[in-house]
Amino acid sequence: MEALFYKKREDDLQCLLCPHHCVIPAGGTGVCMVRRNAGGILKAETWGNLSAINFDPIEKKPLYHFYPGKVILSLGSIGCNMSCQCCQNWQISQTSATDYHFTRSLEPEEIIRLASSRNENVGVAYTYNEPTVWFEYMLDIARPAHASGYKNVMVSNGYINKDPLIELMQYMDAFNIDLKGFTKDFYRKFTGARLVPVLQTLRLIRKAGKHLELTCLVIPGMNDDPGGFRDMTRWIDAELGPETILHLSRYHPTYRMDTAPTPPAKLEELYGIARTKLSYVYVGNILMKDLSDTRCSKCGATVIVRNGYQIKRQSLTHKGTCSHCGNQVIIC
Ligand code: SF4
Ligand code: SF4
Structure with a gap:
């Protein structure tokens, strides 16, 4: 499948899908490892191929304010345009179409048929690995899903350029976007990407009026400084609004990190800071009494x-x- 959003140059081509703007020589791939220059044409190598397909509780995305209690058909492929040091899904995010053995290949219409096989299913979620890097397949599913009355949900790191995001938002109903930290240094060292484009994505989604929830994985010693975290919640409040939903997720050691899991007291401390600005804050990846319940932002009723x-x-x-x-x- 020929990719969208790229330009041909004299001896190579440039992908314009995400802020990496990879220049890809003949035969090579971009940072995400799944978009290849094949004879001067940019190919989306993973189109039609899935690493995972499940009916998940929508709370697992996590989305807490969008059809609670329902399930959503959740799809994942491979590749990512970030390289987070503690990626929980590194087996599918940090691999290529050459190295990975796909178990499922499905046409968009087969996915829509599957979506209709469960009554309590609200739609399709693009998740598990970074869906931006399988943009064309996601779009080819999202269009007919939207036309059939299903909701489309993107779970993403937010590292996508403005034009593709605007095209995608015609069909997307809800987003969960990672805001992994709030310093340029953290993003560069921990993810191999930049913070500023993620903030632009968040502003664009908010401006488009789509449902938006944010997730921040709290990693001890990396992004849990109370001052920096306060700056982040102030930014969310000022730019996205005080009703923006924020999930604080507990880190567990995996992939390239062996730091001990986030202490519950730290999650409680950051929850308290976020709640001074934001109405809807949740702690996840751990059971902590009351910190995952929803209270009305006006009257406080649970x-x-x-x-x-x-x-x-x-x-x-x-x-x-x-x-x-x-x-x-x-x-x-
Ligand atoms: S989507 Fe992949 S190839 Fe395209 S710019 Fe981003 S990392 Fe590079
Ligand atoms: S953005 Fe998500 S999928 Fe990609 S490396 Fe980071 S945690 Fe893994």
Whole structure:
């Protein structure tokens, strides 16, 4: 499949899909390892190929304010335009089409058929590895899914250029975007990418009015400084609004990192800082009483109690409003 968003040059070509803007010589691939210069044409090598396909609880994405309690058909392929030191999915994110043995190949229409096989399924999520790097396949699925009335959800690191994002947003309903830290140094050293383009993505999604939730994996000694974290929550409040949903996720050692897991007290401390600015903050990847429940931003009533991916509705109408004060809390 020929890729979108690239330009041919005299002896090579340049991919314009993400802010790396890779210049790719004949036969080579970009940083993501899945977009190749094949005879002067940029090929999206993984089109149609999946590493994982599951019906997941939507809470697992994580999305807490978008169709809570439903499932979503979740697709993953391979490759990534970042190289995070503690990637939980490194076996699929840090590999290439040459090295990886795919188990499933599905046409978009087969995926739509599968989506319709479960009544409680709300749509399709593009997740597990970074979906930006399989942009064309995602778009080819998202279009018919949208036309069939399904919701499309992108779970992403947000490292995508403006033009492809705008094209994608015609069909996407909700995003969970990682905001992995808040310094240029952290992004460069930990992910091999830059912070500023991620912030631009967040502003564009907010401006387009799409449902947006953020995830920050809290890594001891790397991005857990209270001052830096306060700066991040101030930025979210000022640029995206105080009702922006923020998930603080507990780090566990994996891939290239063996630092001990994030202490619960640190998660509690950062939760407290974030709550001074933001109405909806959650702690995940660990069970901590009350820190994953949803309270109405206006009156404080508890509207959803969570236990892992299990949810119990309280004081919540079927339209997603608080039954005490009528505030819209949830999309459902
Ligand atoms: S999508 Fe891949 S090839 Fe294209 S610019 Fe980004 S990392 Fe490079
Ligand atoms: S952006 Fe996500 S998939 Fe990519 S390396 Fe980082 S954690 Fe892994």
